[in-house]
Amino acid sequence: MLAGKRILLIIGGGIAAFKSLDLIRRLRERGATVVPVLTKAAEEFVTPLSASALSAEKVYRDLFDLTDEAEMGHIELSRAADLVVVAPATADLMGKMAGGLANDLASTLLMATDKPVLIAPAMNVRMWQHPATQRNIATLKEDGILFVGPNEGNMACGEFGLGRMAEPLEIVAAVEAAIADGPLRGKHMLVTSGPTHEPIDPVRYIANRSSGAQGTAIATALSALGAEVTFVTGPADVARPQGVRVVEVQTAREMLAAVQAALPADGAVFAAAVADWRMAKAVDMKIKKDGKGSLPVLEFAENPDILATVSQMKKGRPALVVGFAAETDDVVKNATAKRKRKGCDWIVANDVSPETGIMGGAENAVVVITSDGVEEWPRMGKDQVATRLAAAMVQALE
Template sequence: MRQGNPVANLQGQRILLGVSGGIAAYKAAELVRRLREAGAEVRVVMTAAALHFVGATTFQALSGNPVRSSLWDEAAEAAMGHIELARWATRVLVAPATANSIRRLAQGHANDLLSTLCLATEAPLLVAPAMNRVMWAHPATQANVATLRARGVAFVGPASGDQACGEAGAGRLAETADILSALEATLAPPRLAGRRVLVSAGPTFEDIDPVRFIGNRSSGKMGFAVAAAARRLGAEVTLVAGPVALDTPAGVRRVDVRRAAQMREAVLAALPDHDVYIGAAAVADYAPAETLPQKLKKAGESLQITLVRTADILADVAAHAARPRLVVGFAAETQDLEAYARDKLHRKGLDLIAANDVSRAGHGFEGDDNALSVFWREGRRDIAHGPKTAVARELMDLVADRLEAEA
């Protein structure tokens, strides 16, 4: 029986629906009808493979607009039609998205109309996967999904159940109502809109003389990924960075420092009016008692350098009069991860601590991947091993959860 009211309000939205070549393409016809019931204007782009499953005439009749399927449409491309479509859309939805189409999006292909549009548009992208359960679970597919999520692409589904191939499991196209709800959710302000997030990242270098210093192996990649993830969620982000060779994330204000004392000064100066502080920097615990003005010459079989404790930036922020609502620390450990992390959480008065085991290959320092165990007084969440960009996004989702819980 036909519903009297749409399940979502998409009034005034211009939805570009990309249909790729899987058996679930037939379900996209119902999706077009429901999108229009919800108040959206719809234009459909089909891949060459999708045309083997459903004819373009069906989508033209349901959408009320011509269907595009080729970059080589002379009439449309005389006026750069693919760019016009990319600019026209307020949202891009790929449903169904096959394993191949997800791969193409992740790798930035632009040799058919749909992949080109996804590169050329500034509209948010929502992907609804549909494929065999084994294909969905394959590490290559999951890596491509993680890449897209890290770029801010949203996913809905897949659902679990019987599949056209005769198997059962995760891989079915999400229900139309769920896709519409996911689209509607993208219309809401980003989760950290209006929030101010301060992040410290990278190592500190403590100078012995003009040539030598005491440092550590931190690359800054995790902290920079956290700053980028916070910005993608709508936050205003300030990044205090130690000496690293990394580009500033788009839209992020960056302050460069070298020594622990300089990082503390920059963090405390920026602290007022921030909602969140995330101390992802690997700050030196000790620094030379003095920095020599000239290069220290080699002499004798041994050398003694007196080291003194540096200030504890995390503890200072947690105890500061301008303390943010959430203070998040990091703990790089090589043993007894939870015990050491929880001790640091309580001892320094933190709200959350993200701990990683840097003794494990492919985790933490210098690499592109990481895994975190995040602790707070009454709970824990483990973030699975993956690209630091994806790990950072999940961490910032947790931070958003905690802010919303305290509101």
């Protein structure tokens, strides 16, 4: 997928810079040309010689290098690439990008480029959580900057948390998605996935057995076809897809808010298993037994219907809205009624009875219900279901 592609790799100054050397190797294995740019701080962690040896390309370092300007000026350098990757993207670099600063070669290239930019943040967990960093992240996302990571884990400083740079193969996947020249190039797709957790008290919640595997596979398949994907997920078990914008939520109301914030979209797939009810009033202390055998009374309220809300939008509705129906009996009948009731274009229905092993399993057996009728697909892996569904969506959106 990367054969013939040119990647401008800006290496920021952080301990994670050592991973960028492996990233160069991984990208070149896939046929990409990688042109490294080192910040002054990056040279404290990796040498220009090592980056040049691995990339087999000249390494650029100085904004005011007269030789470099004569051979290829920074403006041309920034535009000769198919994609600009910043890995690691430090808090300082992200701040410069968000503020429009251009006081060194790296920041000037980022200001001058007319190509997509993908960043892999890496910093201390407190720096990542700092309000200034979070403001910068919001600004960069609004500007169309693509993100991969950060991940959670142990850090070189001895702390644990969110801030580790994504692994090289994760970044490669995000690069492939970012420059995919597929039939969904230029389209924005929205996917929801996983369960929602509706709190009863601080330690208990209402949920279901959804693993999030099918929604994750759909997001990955759509991204592979060139789409820009916003992935809104509840607390699912599976790893998040790479190369897409991930929005983490807990409750149905949070998921609805995230979906509305992500619109407009060309297409939307609602694969999340959203809890139908929540506690009318969750308590802030653990509910305890009274020792007399009496049972607590739980009062429920109905959650918002995310699929129906989007399907019935008067303005800004996605051109194609796909819902999911998890049934345990009369699958086609119930799902057909659900499609009409919700107002969506397609319903992907499946039998999630315990004996099928589908909910939480690796395979799925679905029935796709549209205005044209009912199409039953054979049982197959969830990745295969996702690939087939994504291909069908391409045809519908042409």
